[in-house]
Amino acid sequence: MKWLILALVCLQLSEGLVRVRLRKGKSMRELMKDKGVLEDFLKQHKHDRGRKYHFNEYNIAHESIANYLDSFYFGEITIGTPPQTFLVLFDTGSSNLWVPSTYCQTQACSNHVRFNPTQSSTYSAIGNNYTLPYGFGEVDVTLGSDTVTIQNVVVTNQVFGLTGYEPTSPFYYTYFDGILGMAYPDLAIPGYYSLMQNLLRQDQLTEPIFSFYFSRKPTYYYGGEVILGGVDSQLYSGEIMWAPVIQEVYWKIAIEEFSIGQTTTSWCSQGCQGIVDTGTFQLTVPEQYIGELLQAVGVPENSDYWEVDCNNIQNMPILTFSVNGNQLSLPPTVYVLNDQDVCYIGVETTYVNSQNGQPVWILGNVFLRQYYSVFDIANNRVGFALSTSTN
Ligand SMILES: *[C@@H]1O[C@H](CO)[C@@H](O)[C@H](O)[C@H]1NC(C)=O
Numbered sequence: 001m002k003w004l005i006l007a008l009v010c011l012q013l014s015e016g017l018v019r020v021r022l023r024k025g026k027s028m029r030e031l032m033k034d035k036g037v038l039e040d041f042l043k044q045h046k047h048d049r050g051r052k053y054h055f056n057e058y059n060i061a062h063e064s065i066a067n068y069l070d071s072f073y074f075g076e077i078t079i080g081t082p083p084q085t086f087l088v089l090f091d092t093g094s095s096n097l098w099v100p101s102t103y104c105q106t107q108a109c110s111n112h113v114r115f116n117p118t119q120s121s122t123y124s125a126i127g128n129n130y131t132l133p134y135g136f137g138e139v140d141v142t143l144g145s146d147t148v149t150i151q152n153v154v155v156t157n158q159v160f161g162l163t164g165y166e167p168t169s170p171f172y173y174t175y176f177d178g179i180l181g182m183a184y185p186d187l188a189i190p191g192y193y194s195l196m197q198n199l200l201r202q203d204q205l206t207e208p209i210f211s212f213y214f215s216r217k218p219t220y221y222y223g224g225e226v227i228l229g230g231v232d233s234q235l236y237s238g239e240i241m242w243a244p245v246i247q248e249v250y251w252k253i254a255i256e257e258f259s260i261g262q263t264t265t266s267w268c269s270q271g272c273q274g275i276v277d278t279g280t281f282q283l284t285v286p287e288q289y290i291g292e293l294l295q296a297v298g299v300p301e302n303s304d305y306w307e308v309d310c311n312n313i314q315n316m317p318i319l320t321f322s323v324n325g326n327q328l329s330l331p332p333t334v335y336v337l338n339d340q341d342v343c344y345i346g347v348e349t350t351y352v353n354s355q356n357g358q359p360v361w362i363l364g365n366v367f368l369r370q371y372y373s374v375f376d377i378a379n380n381r382v383g384f385a386l387s388t389s390t391n
Helices: 003-014 028-034 040-042 047-051 193-200 286-297 310-315
Strands: 018-024 073-079 085-089 095-098 124-134 136-151 153-165 178-181 208-213 225-230 236-248 251-253 259-261 272-274 283-285 319-323 324-328 336-339 340-343 347-349 360-363 371-376 382-386
Touching: 018 085, 040 340, 073 382, 085 095, 095 136, 124 153, 153 193, 208 259, 236 371, 251 319, 283 286, 286 347, 310 340
Parallel strands: 085 178, 095 153, 236 251, 272 360, 283 347
Antiparallel strands: 018 073, 018 225, 073 085, 073 136, 095 178, 124 136, 136 153, 208 225, 208 371, 236 382, 251 272, 259 319, 283 360, 319 324, 336 340, 371 382
């Protein structure tokens, strides 16, 4: 009897979970290489490289383009009646939902699926216009509301942005059409419920939790999963290690210590912060420490791409974050990326400012491929467990 009840409970739980399979396209770097623009780009930006971080500079003059030469993980949603289908970046580092629309005529938009409001019987215009800034560029949107579905989850009257303008760089190159923000409402356009809020308000989740699994061997058709309403214990091993959210804007947690190999650095002696961000590809490092980190992991000075020797990876140090008393380690096989036998490290300079002076790290996909991540809305905490992707 006990077993039967347990089995029923399990059945119910697994039925309540909504699973979106994520995909991953080629990296921007690969795309540019294919189009033959990488060489030109590097030539043009040669002197920027002395300024450390060449990949940042492409076209948008801002330190902040963290990651768009590498690629993101994205999944499918629909908007409208009948449904129009979009690939969106499931982004825990922002809070708005937007997709390209027929109001937008730029190349970036015509290269993607565009929402056509006149083709949806459930659409209503709201009409306010906004500019949404991202680390890698910004888009102009006008607001409307419509039905949004993610697998079997249905949210009605969801306010979202229809783009009126998207710049070529980076959006022409992205595999995803739009972005679905999953951070706190404080980061969203004020006055409207975010999709996450509506998921809860409209009682669409078994539990107020979502979780991410990123494969380390992604293909275009399978890059990982986002699970809405719970966790999938098949996708991680061991216990989930929890850390409280320290500021309910981003999914931001405290980092107590950072070690390189056996050496504990003093970088976090006044405390560090970590933003758990599925929409950033790299691990980003506080600007004042990036030079030291590169040196410590053995990136040669003047290295063009922060390249390392593919045959020497096993001799590179493990990086360890101490989070709420737990040790979260990244072996070099995780933070070193390999693009057609060119190895380079998957780190970047942090582009968000610290509010209180504590160094800020962004725990992006490079980190999250090692750790399955759980976002617990009710308890304001983030959990990490060793991803089965490491097997
Ligand atoms: C708002 O954006 C829409 C769509 O791009 C555009 O048609 C409209 O002119 C904009 N309104 C204002 C006041 O800028």
